[in-house]
Amino acid sequence: MTTCNRRSTVHPNDPSLRSFIPVDPSSDFPIQNLPYGVFSANGLAPRVGVAIGAYVLDLWALAQECRIDVVEPGVFAEPSLNAFMALGPDVWSKTRARISELLRHDNPELRDNTQLRDRALVPMTDARLHLPFQVAGYTDFYSSKEHATNVGVMFRGKDNALQPNWLHMPIGYNGRASTVVVSGTKVRRPRGQLKPPTADVPSFSPCKRLDFELEMGVVVGQPSQMGEMLTEAQAEAMIFGFVLLNDWSARDIQQWEYVPLGPFQAKAFATSIGPWVVTREALEPFRVHGPEQDPKPLPYLQQRNAQNYDLELDVALRAPGTSAEQTLCRTNFKYMYWSSVQQLMHHASSGCAMNVGDLLGSGTISGPGKDQRGSLLEISWNGTEPVELAGGIKRSFLEDGDSLVMRGWCQGDGYRVGFGAVEGTITPAE
Structure with a gap:
């Protein structure tokens, strides 16, 4: 798979990390978290997103633009996390690191791309949250x-x-x-x-x-x-x-x-x-x-x-x-x-x-x-x-x-x- 992004050496758990998206200290969803879920908004079908502050980050929108090249974009178009989870711990870790990098306050890649940012960041108030994964047992x-x-x-x-x-x-x-x-x-x-x-x-x-x-x-x-x-x-x-x-x-x-x-x-x-x-x-x-x-x-x-x-x-x-x-x-x-x-x-x-x-x-x-x-x-x-x-x-x-x-x-x-x-x-x- 073609690599089209630079890679950061800063660990996503670093407590000094800050996002360009304002996040209240009492929020459950700072850049050190980045939990996964499934959401729908704007008339589109349910797909995979990540919570950051008061927003859902649309991973499918980012992957389509080759901003997350760790996996095929279609994995994030699924109505559950199962296909992504099946890829294993190495992919989980690399994907989280890449999302963290995109959200950092000092990275202009998403921060300064107004068109992509408006498409990929969905206010929580506009999103419907679904069962995040298909429960096998x-x-x-x-x-x-x-x-x-x-x-x-x-x-x-x-x-x-x-x-x-x-x-x-x-x-x-x-x-x-x-x-x-x-x-x-x-x-x-x-x-x-x-x-x-x-x-x-x-x-x-x-x-x-x-x-x-x-x-x-x-x-x-x-x-x-x-x-x-x-x-x-x-x-x-x-x-x-x-x-x-x-x-x-x-x-x-x-x-x-x-x-x-x-x-x-x-x-x-x-x-x-x-x-x-x-x-x-x-x-x-x-x-x-x-x-x-x-x-x-x-x-x-x-x-x-x-x-x-x-x-x-x-x-x-x-x-x-x-x-x-x-x-x-x-x-x-x-x-x-x-x-x-x-x-x-x-x-x-x-x-x-x-x-x-x-x-x-x-x-x-x-x-x-x-x-x-x-x-x-x-x-x-x-x-x-x-x-x-x-x-x-x-x-x-x-x-x-x-x-x-x-x-x-x-x-x-x-x-x-x-x-x-x-x-x-x-x-x-x-």
Whole structure:
């Protein structure tokens, strides 16, 4: 492929970098981030873009002009990131570096090309954001020790909070890729079999204990072969990036169905993800070691590198008839006991093939503090301690009309690498 651009030696994560596009220090999308998404605007079909400040950078428009010559332009004309992700980590890194170079304040190539700049920079307010990738498969894990302990204490007592296998492997289940939806999609209250302790037989009716689960989603960008295991380095290299994820949960449906095989319809009705995929490379400066694992994992799950991230998270609720959001919890991704890399290594350990576009949910992210619980099940302690919000609003579980908003970001020196938001509003069951 013909090379028609100069190349910079400045790393895209350099905290001193500035874009010619003004970016507020509180913005989630500085030049050090450059998350990928899929958008449509100006009557054109959905295509690949990158968030920068208050704009979406149209990669297809740039590639057509030979401004991004790392890949064929058609990759960015796709309505999903899958074709781009399939090209592998080397292409991911080179493409991000080239985009960073084009957006630098001291590079006139795009800055001074008024015609191209006007075509390639789309205001966020004019763009519609779509599901960023085609979800090949969806697996949800249960990897926060604090969350698992809280739930265990509620249902089994303090002395039997964690099941014997929990400290030895990441626990997960296979969910439904068909109902993974992008932020802003309304979520209909699910229906299912309910059997409260006082009933002799179950009934079929709308869920009465609807909940959120604050999670991060891992986006798998490279496949693995059926029958093969993954090393730590291989698993890490397969991760394209991360998204905010809300795994909506029907607690009363789950309570009746989960024995003996685990969650099914209680989780199958909707999983919301954010529109922006923040790359693993952009999160590199924020790596931290996770909690000490005791007992030591079996050899195939052991990791040498820091695989957790110092990533702040918060959840807010907007009740019907109100305009203000009210915070429900604040926590951090760094608390996860089992890392995303360990989840991926374990997933493939039986010989399970992983595909481009697979989505791995982290499981509910809770921290050690009471205000760091990542679900209403924990916050209201299974409904026994309703949350009291301003204006006389109380919540044990979600009500029709409630909007849930999750945000996440890593704080750098004078900038933040953020994910935007993932939002969903509950509509009544039919």
